[in-house]
Amino acid sequence: MTTAVKPPPPAPKPLLGRRRSNAEHISVYLFLLIPLAALAAAVPFAWGWGLGWTDIAIGAFFFIISGLGVTVGYHRYFTHGSFRATRGLKVAxxxxxxxxxxxxxxxxxxxxRRHHAFSDREGDPHSPWLFGTGxxxxxxxxxxxxxxxxxxxDRTNAERFAPDLLADDDLRRVDRLFPVLTIISMLxxxxxxxLITWSWQGALTAFFWAGIVRVALLHHTTWAxxxxxxxxGERPFRSRDRSANVWPLALISFGESWHNTHHADPTSARHGVLPGQLDISARVIWIFEKLGWASNVRWPTPERIEKLRVEKAQA
Incomplete structure (x- = not known):
């Protein structure tokens, strides 16, 4: 009688996917450096002319919509599955x-997801501690x-880190539309x-402030x-890395800067869990839940919060 030999486990998928083409690489430079240059020119530009309440209102509107698209959508929902969404909310x-x-x-x-898998270690795409402490x-x-x-x-291998998104037809369509969405975001x-000012000058200043400068501000908020x-920052909770809570960024980042809390409990829908910690993204998810658009929301419990506190870990 022969014993069946188990096949070896499949080899892990590589960390990195295909490299960017020259055209893709050039587009990255353009969409990173042009908003940065506009941000540098914003102060003298505003001092001389061009910044009005219409530009501020339009910029704030698009900052909130696109910013919450990142914090509630890209981050808490698509990356960490902090809640379930209806199909309409998912696409939105x-x-x-x-x-x-x-x-x-x-x-x-x-x-x-790769960042969380290798946070502050080799393999993390954006740790500040990969070169030493000097x-x-x-x-x-x-x-x-x-x-x-x-x-x-080099691009992160999406087949390894985002196979669920690749298997979703809706998300694959939206993913392919990213260049179009970027153009819409500017125009x-x-x-x-x-239309509001009924002038070409109004269109030009809104393009600069509510388009380019707004994108730059949101870029640097996320990158911060x-x-x-x-x-x-402060580290009140246990985590495997050097993530920290930085309260001055809480408002503009919609609650993402309670980063130590997030790394201690990545799937939690609320990052600002301690008294006085503003978390706009969590409040938006709460509204979606009340409207019936979000379900199975992973709200942190008092017991869970206390279990993760540093004092408890050291007791």
Whole structure:
């Protein structure tokens, strides 16, 4: 009688996928550096002319929609499954996230899941601690974590880190539309500015402030969570890395800067779990739940919070 031999386990899928083409690499440079240049020019531009309440209102509207598309959609829903969404909400969140010009939904999720899998270790796409702890290494690490990693031609292997998104027909369609969503994100504010003011100048200033500058502000808000929130701040909860809570960023990041809390409990729908910690994204998820658009929301319990506290870990 022969004993069946078990086949060997399948080899793990590689960490990285295909490299960006020259055209893709050039587009990355354009969509990172043009908003950055606009942000640098914003102060003298505003001092001389061009910034009005219409631009501020349109910019705030698109900042909130695209920002929540990243925090509620790309991050808490698609990456970590903090809740279940109806099909309409799922597609809306993917589209809103695409308006941030931070990458397609599949690429963004794959990068962030890889970040959690290797947080602050070799394999993390944007840890500030990969080069050491000396002064020069820290400066180099900050640049890498903040935006330097985005210039790398290598792409995270989505088949390994985001197979569920690749299997979703709706999300694959939205993913392919990312270039179109980026163009809409730039031109829609200009169209609104022109229609509201009924002038070409209104269209031009809205394109600059509510389009380019708004994208740059949202870029650097997200990147600050990658860089600053892994370098400075408070660490009240146990985590396997150097993630930290940075309260000054809580409002503009819609609650994402309670980053130590998030890394301690990644699937939680609320990151600001302690008294006084503002978390707009969690409140939006709560509204979706009340409307019946979100279900099975993973709200943290008091017992769970206390279990994760550093004091409990050291007791």
């Amino acid at each position: 969140l993917a589209v809103a996230g695409g308006l941030s010009a931070q990458g397609s939904v599949v690429d963004w999720v794959a990068d962030h 002064p020069i290494a820290v400066v180099r690490g900050f640049w890498h974590a903040h935006m330097g990693w985005l210039f790398d031609r 829609a504010p200009a169209a609104l500015g022109g 969570v990658n860089s600053i929130c892994h370098m400075l």
